Amino acid sequence: MNAESLNRVRTAEHDRQSGLTDRIMCCSVAGCLSAGGGAVRAAIQREVGEQGKEATIEVCGTGCMGLCSRGPLVRSAAADLVYAEVKPDDAGALLRHDHSRFEGRLLAPDHPFYIQQRRIILANSGRTDPERIADYISQGGYQALLRTVTELTPDAILAEVKMSGLRGRGGAGYPTGLKWELVARNPSALKYVVCNADEGDPGAFMNRSVLEGDPHRVLEGMAIAGFAVGAQQGYIYARGESPLAIARIKTAIEQARREGLIGGRVLDSSFQFQIDLRIGAGAYVCGEETALIASIEGKRGQPVPRPPYPPEAGLWGHPTLINNVETFANIPTIIEMGGASFASIGAPTSPGTKVFALAGRVERTGLVEVPIGTSLRTILFDIGGGVPAGHEFKAAQTGGPAGGCIPAQYLDLPMDYDSLSRIGTMMGSGGLIVMDSSSCMVDLARFFMEFCMDESCGKCIPCRAGTVQLHEILCRMTRGEGRESDFTLLAELSGLLRETSLCGLGLSAPNPILSTLRHFRQEYDAHVRKRRCPAGHCQIPPLKEHAA
Amino acid sequence: MSLALSRQQGSEEDRGKVLERAMARHHYSGAALIEILHAAQQLYGYLSRPLLRTIASRLSLPPSHVVGVATFYHLFRFTPLKTHSAVVCMGTACYAAGGRQFMSILEQHSDANPGDWTLEAGRCVGSCGLAPVVICDGEALSRLEPKDLESRLREK
Numbered sequence: 018m019n020a021e022s023l024n025r026v027r028t029a030e031h032d033r034q035s036g037l038t039d040r041i042m043c044c045s046v047a048g049c050l051s052a053g054g055g056a057v058r059a060a061i062q063r064e065v066g067e068q069g070k071e072a073t074i075e076v077c078g079t080g081c082m083g084l085c086s087r088g089p090l091v092r093s094a095a096a097d098l099v100y101a102e103v104k105p106d107d108a109g110a111l112l113r114h115d116h117s118r119f120e121g122r123l124l125a126p127d128h129p130f131y132i133q134q135r136r137i138i139l140a141n142s143g144r145t146d147p148e149r150i151a152d153y154i155s156q157g158g159y160q161a162l163l164r165t166v167t168e169l170t171p172d173a174i175l176a177e178v179k180m181s182g183l184r185g186r187g188g189a190g191y192p193t194g195l196k197w198e199l200v201a202r203n204p205s206a207l208k209y210v211v212c213n214a215d216e217g218d219p220g221a222f223m224n225r226s227v228l229e230g231d232p233h234r235v236l237e238g239m240a241i242a243g244f245a246v247g248a249q250q251g252y253i254y255a256r257g258e259s260p261l262a263i264a265r266i267k268t269a270i271e272q273a274r275r276e277g278l279i280g281g282r283v284l285d286s287s288f289q290f291q292i293d294l295r296i297g298a299g300a301y302v303c304g305e306e307t308a309l310i311a312s313i314e315g316k317r318g319q320p321v322p323r324p325p326y327p328p329e330a331g332l333w334g335h336p337t338l339i340n341n342v343e344t345f346a347n348i349p350t351i352i353e354m355g356g357a358s359f360a361s362i363g364a365p366t367s368p369g370t371k372v373f374a375l376a377g378r379v380e381r382t383g384l385v386e387v388p389i390g391t392s393l394r395t396i397l398f399d400i401g402g403g404v405p406a407g408h409e410f411k412a413a414q415t416g417g418p419a420g421g422c423i424p425a426q427y428l429d430l431p432m433d434y435d436s437l438s439r440i441g442t443m444m445g446s447g448g449l450i451v452m453d454s455s456s457c458m459v460d461l462a463r464f465f466m467e468f469c470m471d472e473s474c475g476k477c478i479p480c481r482a483g484t485v486q487l488h489e490i491l492c493r494m495t496r497g498e499g500r501e502s503d504f505t506l507l508a509e510l511s512g513l514l515r516e517t518s519l520c521g522l523g524l525s526a527p528n529p530i531l532s533t534l535r536h537f538r539q540e541y542d543a544h545v546r547k548r549r550c551p552a553g554h555c556q557i558p559p560l561k562e563h564a565a
Numbered sequence: 566m567s568l569a570l571s572r573q574q575g576s577e578e579d580r581g582k583v584l585e586r587a588m589a590r591h592h593y594s595g596a597a598l599i600e601i602l603h604a605a606q607q608l609y610g611y612l613s614r615p616l617l618r619t620i621a622s623r624l625s626l627p628p629s630h631v632v633g634v635a636t637f638y639h640l641f642r643f644t645p646l647k648t649h650s651a652v653v654c655m656g657t658a659c660y661a662a663g664g665r666q667f668m669s670i671l672e673q674h675s676d677a678n679p680g681d682w683t684l685e686a687g688r689c690v691g692s693c694g695l696a697p698v699v700i701c702d703g704e705a706l707s708r709l710e711p712k713d714l715e716s717r718l719r720e721k
Contacts, residue, residue: 047690047692047705048694048695048707051692051695051698051706051707052695052707085692085694085695086694086695088694217688218689219655219656219657219658219660219688219689220656220657220658220689220693221689222691222693225691257603257640258640258687258688258689259691295599295600296599296603297599297638297640298599298602298603298640298641299638299639299640299688300638300639301688312599313596314596315594315595315596315598315599315600315634316598316634317634317637318637318638374693374694375694376657376658376693376694376696377657377658377662377693377696378661382694382695417657448657448693450657450658450661450693452661456661461661464660465657468688474637
């Protein structure tokens with residue numbers, strides 16, 4: 018494929034779509050499918066068939082539309098509306114746009130859930146068919162790659178990415194441009210680009226949704242990265258637990274290869290770039306970059322000490338650029354709009370948008386994308402609709418097992434990397450779980466410590482033994498058997514893990530404890546001193562049973 | 566269905582051929598070990614010791630290395646699946662929504678029907694918007710109530 022044929026595909030797909038009277042897009046990712054989306058799609062398809070309108074109405078599957086709690090969701094392109102909680106027998110009314118049947122189930126673009134969002138990463142998600150490359154191309158897809166290989170130099174791309182101020186979306190927030198430059202400046206002839214799609218934080222499904230809803234955006238971002246840093250080979254390391262995402266990536270890679278968008282001569286230029294998929298097998302630690310590299314090499318996913326960092330010596334000892342799915346998904350937009358314009362979105366120190374997976378005790382759960390720096394209150398109350406009646410907001414958990422809690426007094430805090438780390442939590446990959454008064458914060462810390470204990474790879478002693486001891490202390494507290502001296506032990510052990518663990522898993526494992534101790538110390542005190550769980554969650558037996 | 570819960574496919578001879586092709590496609594490279602273990606588990610349903618030994622010899626790797634890698638990862642299993650299987654999601658949202666109680670319901674049911682059930686605690690199936698979630702015989706049950714799970718189990 019070259020510039021001419023890319024534009025030909027784009028025009029042809031535009032013409033095809035404008036020849037249709039409607040496109041009915043059925044959300045076909047995990048949330049809506051488990052709510053019965055498959056039967057809805059079949060019913061709509063059947064209805065279109067019975068009306069003999071297959072030529073003018075297209076029914077297709079699409080990526081996440083965001084509002085998972087109201088699924089199955091179906092979008093009509095002609096009406097520019099999303100229909101919520103659709104049932105198979107709604108098919109006729111939906112095709113007629115008989116809105117009287119959908120009282121309270123219509124989501125217009127100005128619905129509170131959508132109005133404060135800004136969709137860059139998710140722009141195509143829910144609006145295109147992720148299994149058709151032509152649909153992505155019709156939305157301007159692969160134009161950034163075309164510009165890259167025909168007009169730009171690697172240095173020009175590095176300059177744009179640096180100017181954009183983009184920071185890594187995997188959680189740590191390292192400036193992407195600097196990382197790219199490190200790899201690009203390395204004189205080695207053999208380099209690799211790796212997309213970290215091993216999204217293992219419980220409560221996080223952003224990356225999976227991006228891969229399921231718009232896989233070509235990630236491939237395009239990786240190819241541009243390959244051009245900028247001088248790599249010819251890319252790998253996507255995906256989670257084995259996401260079969261649909263894996264299937265969509267496979268399809269996308271095949272399509273892009275067939276169309277000459279990746280492979281031997283990218284868009285008829287001299288640039289070559291292959292992308293292969295590697296599937297993880299359920300080890301949380303493989304999200305750590307050196308463990309991920311070991312896993313791609315076919316070994317146990319155990320981290321190794323850094324330095325050397327992967328940009329110096331990564332996959333098979335060669336310089337390797339590792340970025341998160343969402344980081345790569347931003348790249349085509351940065352090349353299209355220019356680094357300077359991108360930098361004007363979001364917060365000055367953290368430009369761009371962030372996708373959050375909103376879950377827990379909140380009215381509207383699902384996937385939201387907002388400019389970085391949007392306040393937690395806006396996300397939870399304006400977009401998420403607040404906590405359900407009869408419940409009271411207690412805290413929001415961010416960053417998964419490496420993160421912490423945001424209590425009510427910080428609701429107006431802007432959600433950016435620096436503000437969150439100042440109050441002892443982190444942006445993380447974007448999981449955002451809302452807790453109400455029925456959640457016990459001591460038990461939450463125990464829950465995350467159990468996770469880290471199970472997922473510790475066992476290589477370094479502080480993490481292997483420390484997580485077990487911390488878990489034991491927290492178990493004791495939730496059983497009402499905590500001792501006063503346990504507070505000192507928690508602090509000492511947490512400090513030890515933070516200072517001496519080999520990788521991010523151990524270094525950040527104490528974070529949920531430290532964060533809940535900082536904001537909810539009174540709950541720990543109640544468990545230990547009064548043998549009482551204020552949330553009523555922990556089963557603490559009456560005192561006399563333990564007197565012996 | 567998750568990769569971990571696939572059952573044995575085809576005849577013994579066919580399975581051997583498909584696995585051989587998978588190894589050939591990766592040029593019998595040790596770097597592709599995890600890919601090959603995935604393929605083997607999908608074909609055979611689980612990774613038996615003789616199967617791991619065969620893979621080790623075809624890839625010219627020490628059997629200890631192959632077993633070491635396979636046992637490191639949660640998705641690989643070393644015993645066959647029983648008639649029924651259930652994965653209780655224990656991600657944060659499901660845990661906060663009371664996911665733990667479903668495990669005890671399933672355990673009780675499994676104890677009453679010995680040998681019928683493979684039970685697993687899952688690490689976030691990614692349907693947090695629909696918590697709590699249990700995947701029962703491949704079907705995702707979302708926003709689950711204890712009584713709904715109990716009535717499901719009675720039908721099995």
